[in-house]
Amino acid sequence: MELLERETLALEEAQQQKERLYNLFMQAPSLLCINRGRDFVYELANPSYLDVFMVDASIIGRAALDVFPDADPAIVQIYTNVFETGQRFVGKELSITGDWKRNNSPYTRYFNLIYEPLRELDGSVSGIVTFGYEVTEHVSARQELEQNALLMQEMNEELNQKYLELGRINNDLDNFIYTASHDLRSPLVNLEGLLLALNKHLAGSITPQATTVLQLAGVSIDKLKRTIKDLTEITKAQKGVDDVREAVSFKEILEDIKTDLPQEYASLGALIREDFQVDTILYSRAGLRTILYNLVSNAIKYRSADRPLAIRISTSRNGTYTLLRVEDNGLGIPEQQLPKLFSMFTRLHTHVEGTGIGLYTIKRVIENNGGRIEVSSQLDKGSAFTVYMV
Template identity: 35%
Template structure:
């Protein structure tokens, strides 16, 4: 090769390097230039700030970088782009849990039309991913509302239906019993309207992504639910025992009412199949959690079926009315706010449901 041709190549190389250097110096996007041997040759100032790169990282193999940019398939992805000469785009999460849209572009030497490395561009999409996750969570919340509407309204409606049946059997001159039944119907209708109001009002508040947790009195909610289940309790002659070591907790009022209603309703419904239902309700302060325990003397649940009861539309006893959604709703509502639900049961010996409500505040105890 003559000296004139060599000088021309050197001039073009210098021009290319200066052009690349100028571009990297002025861009506001985190970018890296990795050569064909997977050596980091250049990076933009935003990349230095974003990924804690330093001048000491230049000349290192990409696998030797100990900064937050590392993720499992980066080497494989770079080699694929170099080999195929095709762009690659993917979403990645870095070591600091940030999300990026990563574009790996082949760096092609114009004269030889050969790929001699890649330019890697990172666009921060953390906020977009978080928004998508929040929308997904919001969608689940609306599903909870729909499930609760379809499930929780049936109890008060059946209660009213039963009272109407009793009212028809009352003698015409028995005004005292008539007034008593009408009073019970009025209370049931009031509870029904309150349930509808609680469930539908929450949709108006879902303009943001914050949960609608509030400080609620668990004892009042249990008493309210017992009134709503009055027809079942009266018919089955159920005995209800309560022990409130904790009176207040922070949770969504509509959700906790639905949870308590489902657990107590199930305890009575299944226990009355084998005799007189007896249910024990207890709250305890465990620090991080407030524990609600509902124990019954029902038929119990076979160990092999205990996980299945939390699946939607699961009904272990087809003779007992229900949709199979109650415990599914309970589990979802509790877990959506960081809690958990456990069941302990021996077939033929009753069941214990433990609901752990995750808390962030100090709770008042009853005297």
């Protein structure tokens, strides 16, 4: 009687363990199934398996190839090998192609899977336990990143090629500008000499109309000389010529500029107020002179006729930068025109002589020296240029 009770209790405990194992099996978030025999008949499949493979519980008792008649041949071969050899198979990011939605549109999904041989007490293989989970989203995301990285690499290579090509074009343009400006000097000097000789030869016998023509010719020659000089400055700025750094005094450069202003502007130099909190800077002397000369001469050229000219030049420290600021109370610049202010040949006020090269040149000088330039302006109020120098 006691033996019978013990057997009954043992059977009940075994049944309970079986039920716990079954519940654990069915509730597992990973896909799990058991296939028996050489036909791989479904004995058990948990909800995760059914959901992932888009089937229902009716597959239980059916052969795998009956459930998936168009199964991926590579997977069928893996199953067969595991069954016949008794060796576990571990597949990472295993690609499986199938007609998952039964609409004659097969596509590939990716899984991390383990195929474990199911053995009987005598060691023989009677089936296979499948365990795993789908990683299609992960693989797709990684593949997309890899494709984007490849695309970025191709784009970078293309940009590098364009950069090199642009560098060659810029170099050719610089050489052209330099050659053109150089070759024009000699005939221009000859033309100026001929014009002076003609003036002397015709002195006292020239008509007023001819005098006007000769004066206009002289003005045109002066304008062409300024343009050639500006073009030369551009090539210097582009190539970084005269970029040797040395200790340069702001006040010394400014005083030199005052003495070099055109005759009609010379008296206006006295209207410049200075506030040099930083006296000197390690910079290209020619570069600093180009910057200050253009900003000061522009402030004078584009002054307002409605009020006395006022120019303030100051320097200060801002972190790693030395700030050079040139402020005026001139005509000002319309806000919509500020973005194109530093473009080559841009002239926003045409009532004054100019080539539209000066601001472009100083921007290149500043950037070649690792700095930048900013401008703020109000129409009929004035402008302020701030140069960040390193």
